[in-house]
Amino acid sequence: MGASDNADTLTHGEAIPDWRVLEPMDLSPILSAALDAFYETGFHGTSVREIARRVGVTVPALYYHHENKEGLLIALLELSTSDVLSRAHAADEDAGGDIVQRLSNVIEAIVLRMTMRARLAALEGEARYLSPENRQRYREVRKGVERLVRQIVEEGTEAGVFDVEDPAETTRALLGMCQSIPRWYHAQGTLGPEAVAKKYVNIALKMVGARSE
Amino acid sequence: MGASDNADTLTHGEAIPDWRVLEPMDLSPILSAALDAFYETGFHGTSVREIARRVGVTVPALYYHHENKEGLLIALLELSTSDVLSRAHAADEDAGGDIVQRLSNVIEAIVLRMTMRARLAALEGEARYLSPENRQRYREVRKGVERLVRQIVEEGTEAGVFDVEDPAETTRALLGMCQSIPRWYHAQGTLGPEAVAKKYVNIALKMVGARSE
Helix, strand or coil: CCCCCCCCCCCCCCCCCCCCCCCCCCCCHHHHHHHHHHHHHCCCCCCHHHHHHHHCCCHHHHHHHCCCHHHHHHHHHHHHHHHHHHHHHHHHHCCCCCHHHHHHHHHHHHHHHHHHCHHHHHHHHHHHHCCHHHHHHHHHHHHHHHHHHHHHHHHHHHCCCCCCCCHHHHHHHHHHHHHCHHHHHHHHCCCCHHHHHHHHHHHHHHHCCCCCC | CCHHHCCCCCCCCCCCCCCCCCCCCCCCHHHHHHHHHHHHHCCCCCCHHHHHHHHCCCHHHHHHHCCCHHHHHHHHHHHHHHHHHHHHHHHHHCCCCCHHHHHHHHHHHHHHHHHHCHHHHHHHHHHHHCCHHHHHHHHHHHHHHHHHHHHHHHHHHHCCCCCCCCHHHHHHHHHHHHHCHHHHHHHHCCCCHHHHHHHHHHHHHHHCCCCCC
């Protein structure tokens, strides 16, 4: 609260009231149009001119706000990643220290985001088109989520609550199964985000060798 | 097994000598160039002219072999999917009926392909750009792998060897964690395909509630 001045920070500065509630992302018209275009025709298949056309601004007006097309992709990826990172941390803190609850909450937060922001989450596949420096920078931001999950998996394993041979690989497998959700989630439509999250929490607890429920 | 006559089937018809051995895919020069181009700049970011330039043929010569750009993507996706499908089936049959070994073999086959053919596997992300009819057709082919894994998970659960609440969701989670491998595998490089496959087999057995080893 009172942090609304920090509109330029990666995590938006504001405290998240409830990590389970995903309001629509507050994207600028330009970023919103860029997201639509990248989703529909991919990063390389989209021109700055096409994005400007969708927003109804001139190309120079667009360049006033964003350096170039890659700048738009970077902005979207960083918004998306910092959103999931702050939610995952809020979910972790909300668990009150219990290691099984911590993993459950964090997986729930990640899956809710994969289902409710499937298009934004799907954009991560375009990250490989970033220039090496930007890809590296983006990887660092994204590693925050991996670091959090890995820390929980390691702590749980050390405490004997989880039974995991290779925490790094299990962390990647956990995140990998979540990252694939946007590929099929839209096509399905029978399960709501909460129901999917609940199922994935159960599967995640199995993966780390903890009891579900 | 006398099945070499069925050369027109989706699975190439020929018996696979060893599902663990992945020879380089025998792609035509045009398909090979299309794979390179799609991987580097995405489906929408690639022109037929660019593919022709890479092969060193004229655009009309390329159209002689393939209807259009989407035809090239479909051809690559179908080759890729039928390759993993026939390997997965060979791996399954090789397990001699033991349900734990069946799941282990099939996951091993899938992971070997994800690591050794990471670029071809990564192309699956472009499938969402297919026209509705082609996407539907491709989904049917791809479902073969999902059907096989799900059948094993269901049989193992019914036999009481696996402990799975929702075989359909666990199947998607198993495939999802494997599908994400191409996103990070190239960047890593410390583990060989066999080592990665072994780790994922152990994680998969945990996911279905079976004992590893």
